[in-house]
Structure formats: structure tokens, C-alpha cells
Amino acid sequence: MMTTKEVRLADYLQEECILCDVDADSRDKAIDQLVGVLHRQLGGFDRAEAVSAVLERERQAPTVLAEGLALPHARLAGLAKPSLALATSHSGIDFEAVGEEPVHVIVLILTPKDDPGAYLRLMASLSKTLAAPHMIKRLSVAGDTREAFGILTEGPEKVEIRLNASSIMNSNPVTLDEGDTLAHAIQAFCSNRIMDIPIVDSDGDLRGVIALEDLLGQSLPQHLLWMEDLSPIENFEPFAELLRKDSETKVADFMHDKYVAIAPDVPAIQLAKIFLMQRIRQIQVVDGRRFLGSVNLDGFSSQIFWA
Incomplete structure (x- = not known):
């Protein structure tokens, strides 16, 4: 209800x-x-x-x-x-x-x-x-x-x-475009101290999401993840390699389309269930594909418990 x-x-x-x-x-x-x-x-x-x-x-x-x-x-x-x-x-x-x-x-x-x-x-x-x-x-x-x-x-x-969702969403969150570079993404993550960023195109449509884990995944390919001991990699060499190409690599190369999107009229209390059941940090609010805003778990919890 x-x-x-x-x-x-x-x-x-x-x-x-x-x-x-x-x-x-x-x-x-x-x-x-x-x-x-x-x-x-x-x-x-x-x-x-x-x-x-x-x-x-x-x-x-x-x-x-x-x-x-x-x-x-x-x-x-x-x-x-x-x-x-x-x-x-x-x-x-x-x-x-x-x-x-x-x-x-x-x-x-x-x-x-x-x-x-x-x-x-x-x-x-x-x-x-x-x-x-x-x-x-x-x-x-x-x-x-x-x-x-x-x-x-x-x-x-x-x-x-x-x-509802539109009552509590952030209607002006940090966003990126598919054509932005990895350097832009790193700056956005670090300067705003956030963990997830929606990717929105010039028409205002939601195209995907990138998370800090996506940056780590670009640096540590699967064959390294299978290694039990990473101590031989002393100077974060895979990260250095990624950073050398940060002005060439595009956000589109590592964004993902596995995100949770809801309509703006979804009851606010329903978001608590979504966060708990799907174990996510961010919910996208959309009208069709048009991006309206985001609700982050920390911001949602703050409004409920602390305001």
C-alpha cells in the first residue's frame, strides 16, 4: 500500500x-x-x-x-x-x-x-x-x-x-557518460567518496552503472584472482598498467547493466525490502529508461534513522 x-x-x-x-x-x-x-x-x-x-x-x-x-x-x-x-x-x-x-x-x-x-x-x-x-x-x-x-x-x-521513491531519491547525483574516461571515473569516485555511479547518456537515459569493484576488476584479471598468494605482486603492477591507460580507457569498457531500477511511484518502504533482499548499495529511479535519480543505501538509512 x-x-x-x-x-x-x-x-x-x-x-x-x-x-x-x-x-x-x-x-x-x-x-x-x-x-x-x-x-x-x-x-x-x-x-x-x-x-x-x-x-x-x-x-x-x-x-x-x-x-x-x-x-x-x-x-x-x-x-x-x-x-x-x-x-x-x-x-x-x-x-x-x-x-x-x-x-x-x-x-x-x-x-x-x-x-x-x-x-x-x-x-x-x-x-x-x-x-x-x-x-x-x-x-x-x-x-x-x-x-x-x-x-x-x-x-x-x-x-x-x-x-515514494521520488520523495527520497537524490535527483542530482554524480553521473558519468559512456564516453568519459577512466580518469574521469577515478576522480568522481575519489573526490565524492562514493562507490556507485550511474551512466547516463545525452538524452537522459540510463545506460548502466559502474562501481568501485569494476575498477578493481579491470586491474585484477581472472587469472590473478585464481592465484592463492598474490604476494609476488609487490608494487600493484596491474593497477599501474591500468593507470597508464586511464586517459584512453572509456567508461563504456567497464560499466555494467546489472542494476536495480524502479519507477518513481514505488512506495518508499518497498525500497527497504529491495536493499535487504537484493543486498545492493544503490537503486536507480527511472521513468522508462529516462534517469530520474538514485537512492543510496547510506542516504536512505540516514533519512529513516537520523534524517
């Missing part, structure tokens, strides 16, 4: 928890002020613990989801219900996300530790609401809290949220 729930943002956000043109010149100060206003209005949690949890989450992976928008969040033990706080900044705040512009709209999400679906539903609802054209700009220049509250809660009273 599809996981479905109607979300009404006004049920989680009070007008008093909105800070227009917040007086903060850094990510940490903005988050501290947002946690502070929620603590004053609602209570029910330890402020210092909440600030620490949100900042730790940001240091691990910045939550800048779109141009000018950040959704910092944390799950707290003992919190009675999910709560939101909103801050806007005319000049923008550096959220320390590499390659991203300053953030003008920040929505803090605090959810109970024992309700993993709450964060996912609120994030999906906010992403859907704030994806409308000019929404970030409208919020960032709102003159007062009432105006900002009205902008965020206008439209349908309730939004139906279906937690």
Missing part, C-alpha cells in the same frame, strides 16, 4: 515562529535563533541539544535543497509533535554548502525521534510548496510575519503526500 498522508503546514508552523529578515550573519547563528524561537513558543525539548543536533546534521551534509532554500532539521527524543520555524534573509546567509549561493529562506524542521515518517512528509510537502515559481523570492522579501505565513500556507488547505 502506498504511504499517504495529508499535510497541512499551518498545523506545524505558528506565525510567532517566523523571523523576517533575521539578524544573523552565519548559518550557525540563524539556526540558533530558529531553535530559540521554537523553544520559547513550544518548549518540550532541550534547546542546546536541539541546536547541537541540527548543526551536526548540517556539518555532515548541508541541507541546501534548491537555490536560496535550506531545510535544516533534527529528530529529538521526547518531542511531542513535529514543529517548524521559518527565517528569511534579504541579503542571504552562507550555509557552507560548496557551490551553492547564499540562502534566503530557511525552514527548520524538528520532529520526534520515534516518528521517521514525519520528517519525510514535511520535507516533501515543503519541497512541493516552495518549488512553485518565485516562492523563494516572495518569501525572502515578505515585509512581516503575517505576510510570510500567508505565502507559505496559501493554496490547498492540505497537500496529499505520497512517500
Whole structure:
């Protein structure tokens, strides 16, 4: 069954928890002020613990989801219900996300530790609401809290949220093209600290996947794998041979087409079963052959257990 729930943002956000043109010149100060206003209005949690949890989450992976928008969040033990706080900044705040512009709209999400679906539903609802054209700009220049509250809660009273693959996938993962070289692949693996990379062609179709194991397989041919003792190979000579040709070897020479692909409307809970039953690290989300995004086991687990 599809996981479905109607979300009404006004049920989680009070007008008093909105800070227009917040007086903060850094990510940490903005988050501290947002946690502070929620603590004053609602209570029910330890402020210092909440600030620490949100900042730790940001240091691990910045939550800048779109141009000018950040959704910092944390799950707290003992919190009675999910709560939101909103801050806007005319000049923008550096959220320390590499390659991203300053953030003008920040929505803090605090959810109970024992309700993993709450964060996912609120994030999906906010992403859907704030994806409308000019929404970030409208919020960032709102003159007062009432105006900002009205902008965020206008439209349908309730939004139906279906937690499916498209809700939790990374829609902008690292990808490669079949014509890219081994040198490109090595750089992508190492600089991004990832283990699997989808291969997508110029039409946006998924062509295959490469994994770190594929690089090892190119270096160690089958006859070496049958050897019981590899100690005579002291200086990784097979790897050196591969690296000498890294600018000539194409990704197409070692990618594989044995991957798991699902449609974007597959229920999110189904992905847990796929990861467990098929013992894989990455699931591709496709519409036909058109590549939409990926779900990695570590990212999926983080959203369920840590958010």
C-alpha cells in the first residue's frame, strides 16, 4: 500500500515562529535563533541539544535543497509533535554548502525521534510548496510575519503526500557518460567518496552503472584472482598498467547493466525490502529508461534513522 498522508503546514508552523529578515550573519547563528524561537513558543525539548543536533546534521551534509532554500532539521527524543520555524534573509546567509549561493529562506524542521515518517512528509510537502515559481523570492522579501505565513500556507488547505521513491531519491547525483574516461571515473569516485555511479547518456537515459569493484576488476584479471598468494605482486603492477591507460580507457569498457531500477511511484518502504533482499548499495529511479535519480543505501538509512 502506498504511504499517504495529508499535510497541512499551518498545523506545524505558528506565525510567532517566523523571523523576517533575521539578524544573523552565519548559518550557525540563524539556526540558533530558529531553535530559540521554537523553544520559547513550544518548549518540550532541550534547546542546546536541539541546536547541537541540527548543526551536526548540517556539518555532515548541508541541507541546501534548491537555490536560496535550506531545510535544516533534527529528530529529538521526547518531542511531542513535529514543529517548524521559518527565517528569511534579504541579503542571504552562507550555509557552507560548496557551490551553492547564499540562502534566503530557511525552514527548520524538528520532529520526534520515534516518528521517521514525519520528517519525510514535511520535507516533501515543503519541497512541493516552495518549488512553485518565485516562492523563494516572495518569501525572502515578505515585509512581516503575517505576510510570510500567508505565502507559505496559501493554496490547498492540505497537500496529499505520497512517500515514494521520488520523495527520497537524490535527483542530482554524480553521473558519468559512456564516453568519459577512466580518469574521469577515478576522480568522481575519489573526490565524492562514493562507490556507485550511474551512466547516463545525452538524452537522459540510463545506460548502466559502474562501481568501485569494476575498477578493481579491470586491474585484477581472472587469472590473478585464481592465484592463492598474490604476494609476488609487490608494487600493484596491474593497477599501474591500468593507470597508464586511464586517459584512453572509456567508461563504456567497464560499466555494467546489472542494476536495480524502479519507477518513481514505488512506495518508499518497498525500497527497504529491495536493499535487504537484493543486498545492493544503490537503486536507480527511472521513468522508462529516462534517469530520474538514485537512492543510496547510506542516504536512505540516514533519512529513516537520523534524517
